Amino acid sequence: MGKRGAKWKLLALQVASVQKILSRLALSNKRFGKTLQLSLLLTKALVARSPATAAGLTKTTAAARSSRNSNNTKSTPQGALLLHLIRPCLDLAPWIYSLVFLTRLPFFPIPTLTHAMASIASSTAFSSPDISTPRSISPSSVVSARSSQSSITATQHLSTSSPRRITASHPMSPVDIAATEETMRMANLDTLRGYAQNHYGEVQQPATTEYLDPTDALGYQVLNEPMWNKGLSFTPEQRVAKNLTGLIPHVMEDTNKQCERALKMIRTRQTSIDKYLYLSTLKSQNSDLFYRLLIDNAKEMMPLVYTPTIGDVCLQYSTLYTRPEALYISIKQRKSIKTILRNWPYPNPEICVVTDGSRILGLGDLGVNGVGIPIGKLALYTGAAGIHPDKTLPIVLDCGTANETNLKDPLYLGLRAKRVPVAEQQEFMDEFMQAAAEVHPKMVVQFEDFESEKAFNYLERYRHTHKCFNDDIQGTGAVVLGGYIGAVNLSGVPIEEQRLVFMGAGSAGVGVAKQLLEYYTKRGLSEQAARDKFWLVDTKGLVTKDRGDKLAEHKKYFARTDNNGLQFRTLEEVIEYVKPTALVGLTATYGIFTESVIGALKASVDAGGPGRRPILFPLSNPLTKAECTFEQAVTWTDGTVIFASGSPFSSFTVKSDDQDITYHPNQGNNVYVFPGIGLGTILAKASRVTDNMIYTSAAALAGTLNAEEVQMGLIYPHIERVRDASLIVAREVMKAARRDGVSELPEEQWLEWEEWGDPALDRFIKSRIYDPQL
Numbered sequence: 001m002g003k004r005g006a007k008w009k010l011l012a013l014q015v016a017s018v019q020k021i022l023s024r025l026a027l028s029n030k031r032f033g034k035t036l037q038l039s040l041l042l043t044k045a046l047v048a049r050s051p052a053t054a055a056g057l058t059k060t061t062a063a064a065r066s067s068r069n070s071n072n073t074k075s076t077p078q079g080a081l082l083l084h085l086i087r088p089c090l091d092l093a094p095w096i097y098s099l100v101f102l103t104r105l106p107f108f109p110i111p112t113l114t115h116a117m118a119s120i121a122s123s124t125a126f127s128s129p130d131i132s133t134p135r136s137i138s139p140s141s142v143v144s145a146r147s148s149q150s151s152i153t154a155t156q157h158l159s160t161s162s163p164r165r166i167t168a169s170h171p172m173s174p175v176d177i178a179a180t181e182e183t184m185r186m187a188n189l190d191t192l193r194g195y196a197q198n199h200y201g202e203v204q205q206p207a208t209t210e211y212l213d214p215t216d217a218l219g220y221q222v223l224n225e226p227m228w229n230k231g232l233s234f235t236p237e238q239r240v241a242k243n244l245t246g247l248i249p250h251v252m253e254d255t256n257k258q259c260e261r262a263l264k265m266i267r268t269r270q271t272s273i274d275k276y277l278y279l280s281t282l283k284s285q286n287s288d289l290f291y292r293l294l295i296d297n298a299k300e301m302m303p304l305v306y307t308p309t310i311g312d313v314c315l316q317y318s319t320l321y322t323r324p325e326a327l328y329i330s331i332k333q334r335k336s337i338k339t340i341l342r343n344w345p346y347p348n349p350e351i352c353v354v355t356d357g358s359r360i361l362g363l364g365d366l367g368v369n370g371v372g373i374p375i376g377k378l379a380l381y382t383g384a385a386g387i388h389p390d391k392t393l394p395i396v397l398d399c400g401t402a403n404e405t406n407l408k409d410p411l412y413l414g415l416r417a418k419r420v421p422v423a424e425q426q427e428f429m430d431e432f433m434q435a436a437a438e439v440h441p442k443m444v445v446q447f448e449d450f451e452s453e454k455a456f457n458y459l460e461r462y463r464h465t466h467k468c469f470n471d472d473i474q475g476t477g478a479v480v481l482g483g484y485i486g487a488v489n490l491s492g493v494p495i496e497e498q499r500l501v502f503m504g505a506g507s508a509g510v511g512v513a514k515q516l517l518e519y520y521t522k523r524g525l526s527e528q529a530a531r532d533k534f535w536l537v538d539t540k541g542l543v544t545k546d547r548g549d550k551l552a553e554h555k556k557y558f559a560r561t562d563n564n565g566l567q568f569r570t571l572e573e574v575i576e577y578v579k580p581t582a583l584v585g586l587t588a589t590y591g592i593f594t595e596s597v598i599g600a601l602k603a604s605v606d607a608g609g610p611g612r613r614p615i616l617f618p619l620s621n622p623l624t625k626a627e628c629t630f631e632q633a634v635t636w637t638d639g640t641v642i643f644a645s646g647s648p649f650s651s652f653t654v655k656s657d658d659q660d661i662t663y664h665p666n667q668g669n670n671v672y673v674f675p676g677i678g679l680g681t682i683l684a685k686a687s688r689v690t691d692n693m694i695y696t697s698a699a700a701l702a703g704t705l706n707a708e709e710v711q712m713g714l715i716y717p718h719i720e721r722v723r724d725a726s727l728i729v730a731r732e733v734m735k736a737a738r739r740d741g742v743s744e745l746p747e748e749q750w751l752e753w754e755e756w757g758d759p760a761l762d763r764f765i766k767s768r769i770y771d772p773q774l
Contacts, residue, residue: 189410192417203336211345219243226287227346227390231258233774255774259293272309277320279304283379284323287389288772294383295772299719302383302671306376308622308647311361313376317369318406318413326371326394330415331428337435344393350682351444352393352436353377356425357401357414358451359507362588362625365451367401368414373449377471377674385675385726386769387682393443397432399425425454433462444681444689446471446674452507456554467681469689475674476508477515478694480584480617480644482701483668484516486715487642492612493581493605495523498533501578503571503593503627504586505538508619510554512584518695534558535578541569542577571597579604582615585627593618593628598636619646619668630665644668644715666716673697675722676729683730683768684737685744693736700732701725727769731761 212221214228222228222242230238232253239245262282269275279301283290294301303309313320329340357370374394381387400419406412419425436445445468447458459470469475488498500516502509513534520530536543536558543551544560547567551559568574575583575597583601585593598616605614614637618627630649633641639654644666653662677697681689704717704725717725737743738750753761 185410186408189408189416197417197420200332200335203333203339205339209343209345217242219247223247226283226285226290229286229288230774231286231289233258255289255292258289258774259296262289262293263297266304272304273312273316273320275304276309276313280325284325288774291379291382291389291770291772292774294379295723298383298722302380302669302719302722303648305379305383306671307361307669308624310372310376311363311622311624314360314366314369314372315363317366317372318409318411321413325375326396328368328371328396328398328413329432330398331400331420331424332415334428334431337432338439341435341439346390346393348391349393349440349443350391351378351381351387351446351678352395352440353381353446353448354395354397354432355448356397356399356450356454358399358419358449358454360449361621365402365419367403367406367412368396368398369406369412370449371396377446377448380671381675381678382770384671384722385679385730386723386771387675387679388770393440397428399428422454426457429454429458433466433468437466442685444468444678446678448472450507452554453552455507456510464688467686467688469677469681469694470507470511471670471674472508473511474515474689474694475670475677476586476619477511477513478673478677478698479668479670479701480512480619481515481519481695481698482672483617483644483666483715484582484615485519485699485702486705487582487615487644490613490642490713490715491581491605491615493608495520497608498582499578499580500534500582500584501571501574501580502534502536502584502586504584504588504620505536505543505555505558506586507554509536509584509586510558512586512619513558515695515698518691519698522695531558532562535560535574535580537568537571537574541567542574572600575600575604579607581605581608581612583617585618586620587627588620588625589627590625591628593632595632595636598628598633598641602637602640613640613642615642617644617668619644621646623647630663634663639663642713642715648719664712664714666714667719668716669719671719671722672701672716672725673729676700676726677733679726679765679769680730680733680737683765684734684742686737686742687744688742690736690740690742692740693733696732696736697729700729704728727762727765730765731758734761734765 214225217225217228219242222244232248232251233255234242234244234248235252239248266275266278269278279290279293282293294305327340327344329337333340353374355370355373357367358365360366360370360373371394374396378389378392378394381392382389398415400415400417401407402419406414407416407418420428433445436443445462445466447455447468447470449472450458450470455470455472459468459473462468488495491498500513502513513536517527517530517534520533521527536555538555540547540549542560542563543555543558544563544567545551545556546561546563546565547559566577568577571592580601581604583593583597593616598614601614601616605612616628616633616637618633620626626645626647630643630645631652633643634652634654639661646668648667648669649665651662651664653660655661677689677694680686680693680697686693701716704721705714706717706721709717734743738745743750753764
């Protein structure tokens with residue numbers, strides 16, 4: 001082996017000893033140990049760089065070798081690497097200090113440090129491409145060559161692979177501290193690493209929560225419960241009886257005065273998020289005041305409580321979080337779902353909105369941050385339909401997330417892991433539905449913002465056995481159908497000539513198309529004839545059976561077979577081919593309805609004869625995802641468009657022949673139907689939600705417009721009248737449940753309503769709805 005080999009062997013043994021010390025230190029001191037472990041791993045990677053890489057570096061430094069001094073020192077990048085390796089082995093503190101900079105070097109899969117060093121010791125040819133050292137100096141002189149010319153030269157060679165220069169005097173100079181800290185931070189966020197991910201325990205709570213009866217509450221027990229707190233509206237008698245004297249200002253205010261103060265606070269806030277946060281705080285302190293404000297100022301408040309503001313809230317939910325507002329059910333606690341449901345502080349909820357955050361609006365997978373949707377949605381159930389707030393239950397099912405931004409966010413509140421497989425999500429959903437039916441058997445379950453495939457699957461899986469519906473599929477379809485009924489009447493295009501192009505073939509797009517198809521079948525068309533009126537377009541073009549790709553199951557129903565082998569890849573090509581009378585957008589892609597697209601739609605309608613108007617529904621939420629704006633639609637169609645959007649737009653005024661013409665947009669907001677569907681299902685005590693109940697909600701909505709709204713060319717009532725519309729929708733949904741045989745109300749109750757008609761049923765509904773009074 002020779003002297004040189006013996007010395008390398010001795011060095012390998014010394015390094016092995018250092019390794020043992022480091023391992024023990026890592027076990028004894030968590031933070032210090034992590035630093036040492038990082039240094040150890042980096043050193044292993046350094047020593048065992050691949051032969052191919054070493055060879056590449058050797059070529060890079062060939063010119064430098066030829067210009068070395070007369071001693072012909074054969075210093076190489078690998079030799080420099082060994083210098084940086086050996087030097088710290090002699091001193092523990094420099095070991096840590098000098099190895100941090102190695103994070104900037106490209107590493108490869110490696111054996112252990114001991115094996116790498118042993119291979120060096122057994123080698124007699126140090127000019128090997130695997131490991132090279134300066135040939136004119138011995139290993140012992142290498143150790144002491146910290147300032148020698150060969151060491152400096154080798155360090156210069158190292159710098160050829162990086163724009164940064166490594167110097168012996170300051171080995172930290174090339175370190176990207178920010179990148180290193182980010183890597184370590186991300187490693188610390190992975191708190192589940194190394195644990196089994198398929199074992200679940202059941203939470204065993206030793207006691208049952210005892211909640212105070214409102215009649216027994218005193219002092220701050222009253223003020224801290226938003227359902228009991230009346231703010232400054234407590235009468236003198238109530239203040240005495242409830243021990244509130246001195247706990248609130250010595251002044252009495254009615255509802256209007258308290259709403260005036262709240263409105264002033266909201267209107268002084270600069271951003272929608274700030275306004276939302278104020279409203280959220282108000283709701284957590286005084287429910288009656290919050291809902292009074294929402295009901296009386298629906299046009300101003302609803303965009304803050306739900307879309308478009310709620311999209312921004314969901315994106316920032318983990319940062320904005322201050323208090324719990326929902327049930328957060330992690331798949332890690334899947335065996336404890338019943339316990340979690342029973343922990344909700346308000347007994348016997350009548351409706352819940354549940355999401356897994358996998359497709360929030362047009363924003364994608366937001367994980368647990370998507371809980372803002374159920375919270376906002378249920379506020380609208382109360383504001384628009386009068387379901388009492390303590391009978392509502394927002395829920396998020398946390399199965400992980402595919403959102404990398406969330407996974408890297410140290411403040412993220414959800415499970416910091418990729419989504420579990422779809423099959424396991426299905427099992428989790430089965431367990432949730434079973435638990436919900438057992439713990440709250442009278443509760444209606446509304447699915448919200450599930451990924452398209454899961455949305456269709458869950459709806460089909462549970463709709464015949466549970467009281468449930470999907471607002472993205474059925475609610476969106478119903479509200480669009482309600483508007484479409486009015487739009488067809490205004491368009492001047494006969495029913496038999498109507499042709500519809502859908503840009504977007506996800507759960508919402510297919511759900512809407514199926515609802516509109518039912519409109520035609522109920523008017524005498526066969527199912528096939530009705531289906532032939534629909535052309536669906538996705539990111540790959542017109543959805544056809546022979547397109548060559550594997551279609552998602554929900555797209556197959558509307559896939560065309562009459563394209564004669566032709567494929568249409570763009571929306572413009574499809575419009576030119578189909579000559580549609582209506583264009584519906586559910587793509588969550590801002591601006592996809594360009595001037596050329598809308599112009600082509602208008603041209604195809606105009607070709608059918610005079611007096612015809614195009615129907616244009618860009619329905620994506622929030623505003624940043626809208627396919628076009630109202631102003632663009634009016635301008636590009638010369639004011640002939642019948643327009644409805646998913647998010648609110650302002651009226652648009654143009655000058656024509658020295659007079660102003662104001663065009664009024666329609667918002668196809670699901671709030672016109674889902675609160676009424678939920679209320680009608682609850683009051684009818686329906687055992688399930690039938691297709692006929694959904695269709696009836698749309699037809700009822702179309703009949704809610706008054707004369708003024710019709711004269712303005714609207715196809716939806718003013719949003720201020722949403723509560724009136726919800727009452728009518730709920731009434732018709734209840735009657736549909738009776739016709740379908742799913743209402744579990746007493747027979748004598750229905751006989752009374754069938755004798756006296758709508759006035760009697762309307763009176764019953766109004767007696768059951770929440771109307772907050774302070």
